[in-house]
Amino acid sequence: xxxxxxxxxxxxxxxxxxxxxxxxxxxAKIIGYILTGKRKAEEVAEWLQIVVSEPxxxxxxxxxxxxxxxxxxxxxxxxxxxxxxxxEVFGLTVDLSxxxxxxxxxxxxxxxYVLKELSLNQLFAKSRDLFPSxxxxxxxxxxxIPTEDRDPRQLGNYVRxxxxxxxxxxxxxxxxxxxxxxxxxAGNTLREALILELFYFWRTGGGHLNLRYWNLxxxxxxxxxYVPRVLWSIGCFRVSDYDPSxxxxxxxxxxxx
Numbered sequence: 693x694x695x696x697x698x699x700x701x702x703x704x705x706x707x708x709x710x711x712x713x714x715x716x717x718x719x720a721k722i723i724g725y726i727l728t729g730k731r732k733a734e735e736v737a738e739w740l741q742i743v744v745s746e747p748x749x750x751x752x753x754x755x756x757x758x759x760x761x762x763x764x765x766x767x768x769x770x771x772x773x774x775x776x777x778x779x780e781v782f783g784l785t786v787d788l789s790x791x792x793x794x795x796x797x798x799x800x801x802x803x804x805y806v807l808k809e810l811s812l813n814q815l816f817a818k819s820r821d822l823f824p825s826x827x828x829x830x831x832x833x834x835x836x837i838p839t840e841d842r843d844p845r846q847l848g849n850y851v852r853x854x855x856x857x858x859x860x861x862x863x864x865x866x867x868x869x870x871x872x873x874x875x876x877x878a879g880n881t882l883r884e885a886l887i888l889e890l891f892y893f894w895r896t897g898g899g900h901l902n903l904r905y906w907n908l909x910x911x912x913x914x915x916x917x918y919v920p921r922v923l924w925s926i927g928c929f930r931v932s933d934y935d936p937s938x939x940x941x942x943x944x945x946x947x948x949x
Contacts, residue, residue: 737926744927765796770851774805774891781894782818784809786849793851800949801856804888808844812837815886819929822893823900827931829914833882837920840881841911842948852884852948858899860907860944868939869910869919879910879945882920882931888946889922889929900924908934910945 709717725731766773771788778784788805812833819825829836844850855861864872864879872879880888885907892901901907906921913919918933921943934943 765801770803771805773895774803777891777894778805778807781822781890782810782814788849791849791851794853794949797853797949799855800853802854802888803851804854804884804891805851806842806844806849806883806887808848810887812883812886815883815890816931819886819890822890823929824927825929825931828933829920829931833931835915837882837912837914839913839915840883841878842881842884844883852880854880854884854888854946854948858901858903859905860902860946862944864908864947865905865941865944866939867945869908869934869936869945871939872910872945877910877945878948879908880948881911882909882922883912884948885909885920885922885946889924900929904942906932906934906943908943908945911948 722731722736726733726736770793771791775786775788778786784807786807786809791805793803813831816825816827816831816833827833842850842852860880864877867875867877869879889901892899902923903925906923909920909922913936914933917936919936921932921934923930923932
């Protein structure tokens with residue numbers, strides 16, 4: 693029997709099964725693939741962890757990865773959406789109508805409003821409340837990451853645009869934080885990364901960003917000069933640090949415009 697015929701038989705078999713029987717059958721197939729080397733146990737375990745830890749796990753199966761999710765500007769306006777986000781997630785009533793936002797540019801379809809009221813510690817604490825989160829800096833991010841290119845405590849509430857992608861910018865791979873600074877490219881801060889992660893989780897009903905690559909928060913610096921980075925991996929949101937001169941395929945910043 694050819695592989696195509698075998699595939700057809702399997703589809704027919706699955707159509708006759710109850711939902712529970714199909715789950716058991718698929719699990720047996722997965723085990724067989726792992727034993728024969730057709731699937732990597734680590735990758736299967738990562739997806740199973742998602743099923744276990746995320747109530748909205750089916751959204752992850754459909755989530756775009758590297759592709760741009762380009763959409764029109766929301767009819768109600770970004771300010772209204774972010775006012776609702778801060779009210780529902782943080783219990784804050786804010787008026788963002790007076791905060792200037794740059795005009796729409798193709799590929800830069802996400803707008804992030806940053807509030808002066810919220811510290812790094814508060815933002816990370818909220819992520820821990822909503823989903824598993826871990827920080828190599830401990831709980832006091834404000835003390836250990838004192839430097840940001842854009843500090844709302846000095847600027848007040850502000851807005852930045854980002855490429856509307858689940859993964860950080862392909863265009864900035866292999867560029868270290870030092871190189872980005874030398875080239876005059878504004879990378880996202882850790883504060884912006886935390887807010888965008890929380891906003892995306894709220895907006896999608898349980899989705900996460902940075903599923904494959906670390907997002908280098910090149911606009912921030914730790915007190916020892918290292919650069920924070922974030923990643924969603926094995927059912928956990930992770931905050932780590934990185935050498936400011938380091939670069940690689942698996943680390944890239946988000947351009948902040």
